[in-house]
Amino acid sequence: MWLWLILVLSALLAISLFIVLYLRNKHPEPHYNWEEIDLNAISFPEKFQWGTATAAHQVEGHLSNNWSDFEEKNDFERSGAACDHWNRWKDDFDMLTNLGLSTYRFSIEWSRLEPTEGTWNQEAMEQYSSMIDDLLERGIRPVVTLHHFSHPIWWEEKGGFANRNNIPSFLNYCEKVFDALSDRVDVWCTINEPTVFSTMGYTLGQFPPGKRSILLTTKVMKNLMRAHAEVYHSLKEKKPDAVIGLAKNVTLFDPLNRWSPIDWIVSRILDYLWNGAWRKGILKGKMLGSRIPKAKNSLDFIGLNYYTHFLTGLFMPTSTEELEFAKRDHEISTEFGYPMYAEGFRRAMEFVSPLSVPIEITENGVADENDTLRPEHLKRHLWIVSEAIKDGFDIRSYHHWSLMDNFEWAEGYKMRFGLHAVDFDNQQRKLRKSGKIFQDIISKNG
Numbered sequence: 001m002w003l004w005l006i007l008v009l010s011a012l013l014a015i016s017l018f019i020v021l022y023l024r025n026k027h028p029e030p031h032y033n034w035e036e037i038d039l040n041a042i043s044f045p046e047k048f049q050w051g052t053a054t055a056a057h058q059v060e061g062h063l064s065n066n067w068s069d070f071e072e073k074n075d076f077e078r079s080g081a082a083c084d085h086w087n088r089w090k091d092d093f094d095m096l097t098n099l100g101l102s103t104y105r106f107s108i109e110w111s112r113l114e115p116t117e118g119t120w121n122q123e124a125m126e127q128y129s130s131m132i133d134d135l136l137e138r139g140i141r142p143v144v145t146l147h148h149f150s151h152p153i154w155w156e157e158k159g160g161f162a163n164r165n166n167i168p169s170f171l172n173y174c175e176k177v178f179d180a181l182s183d184r185v186d187v188w189c190t191i192n193e194p195t196v197f198s199t200m201g202y203t204l205g206q207f208p209p210g211k212r213s214i215l216l217t218t219k220v221m222k223n224l225m226r227a228h229a230e231v232y233h234s235l236k237e238k239k240p241d242a243v244i245g246l247a248k249n250v251t252l253f254d255p256l257n258r259w260s261p262i263d264w265i266v267s268r269i270l271d272y273l274w275n276g277a278w279r280k281g282i283l284k285g286k287m288l289g290s291r292i293p294k295a296k297n298s299l300d301f302i303g304l305n306y307y308t309h310f311l312t313g314l315f316m317p318t319s320t321e322e323l324e325f326a327k328r329d330h331e332i333s334t335e336f337g338y339p340m341y342a343e344g345f346r347r348a349m350e351f352v353s354p355l356s357v358p359i360e361i362t363e364n365g366v367a368d369e370n371d372t373l374r375p376e377h378l379k380r381h382l383w384i385v386s387e388a389i390k391d392g393f394d395i396r397s398y399h400h401w402s403l404m405d406n407f408e409w410a411e412g413y414k415m416r417f418g419l420h421a422v423d424f425d426n427q428q429r430k431l432r433k434s435g436k437i438f439q440d441i442i443s444k445n446g
């Protein structure tokens, strides 16, 4: 009897050891000795595009949408005037020119264009149109995101992306914008960070609509994929040479203890739900048990947003209050709490490369009010981009998040991601040291 028990336990131990060794080998977690790396040894192709990114709700100000509604109802910090960019956009575009940028990613605010269902605000559309003309005059390529976390209240009340029947009205909005701007805008992101939107809004409840249900989360994930696919095909039909993709946040999930089978299981499950299921949707037209045939190959480029890796273990947080960001001993924490892990940027590129489309870095940056970490953060991440290009990755652009400090969603104005610091009392903008470094790198293309 004892002998059997010992035999069974030994077999189990051997199997888990085998699995752990296999996973350790299959998913390495590289850490470089940054002291030994010459961060100045970077170079970029002549046509490489340098940019920054923003999103409407975070900069425009005075919006009435699902987010402002959520801020009020939950007594979150209000976005309010934000950067008052809706009024100051010309001056803000001077900052793009001053940085020497050749591309700018920003989003269109649906709630401005269609504040109530079926009523269209032509003036707002004209302003977006003027913004695009202005960018083009400056020699800056506009990259337009159609949905960056915010949408009209009337659409939220109908269930937003949780209700599949709402996709046609989203499509209608996208088509309207496309009809008005696609004579001048070539590059489009349908949806920003579908996994962040669905997890934060429907699992962790920190984004609108503040729900906490795994079932709803998967439903929303699939509807976002369906919506993206519908928009992709409809816009391509209108203009076959339009370049349409989406912005995917690739967060890596690594086991806290690389010898623990449980930590490995948790990290692989989360990685699949966050990254793998989504990639499968695009590659196979199947996602989380549903067939979404139109999603297959519905990308002309992939927008990659990269910030960090999460170290996961048995303890799984179910709300952001419980969310503690673990880090390796030698890693540096960012102000957001998660570690700076530039090595993961390369892994994120490797993750999206089976999609076989060009990569645009649509976001990368760090919360750092005093600009103590951002210079190093920027240099490390640009070194990774430069190396990846040398190794054959087709990376077309780098958009830093963000042009200026802005409303950081559930974190309010606490987190400062800007190359320009913003004083929200008087709306003064000031180029940070890291902004000057970026400017210098752009001017030398390396």
Ligand code: GAL
Residues within 6 Å of the ligand: 055, 058, 192, 193, 196, 249, 305, 363, 401, 408, 409, 417
């Ligand atoms: C991304 C998001 C941006 C910005 C950034 C910094 O997830 O797309 O809007 O908030 O994170 O945390």
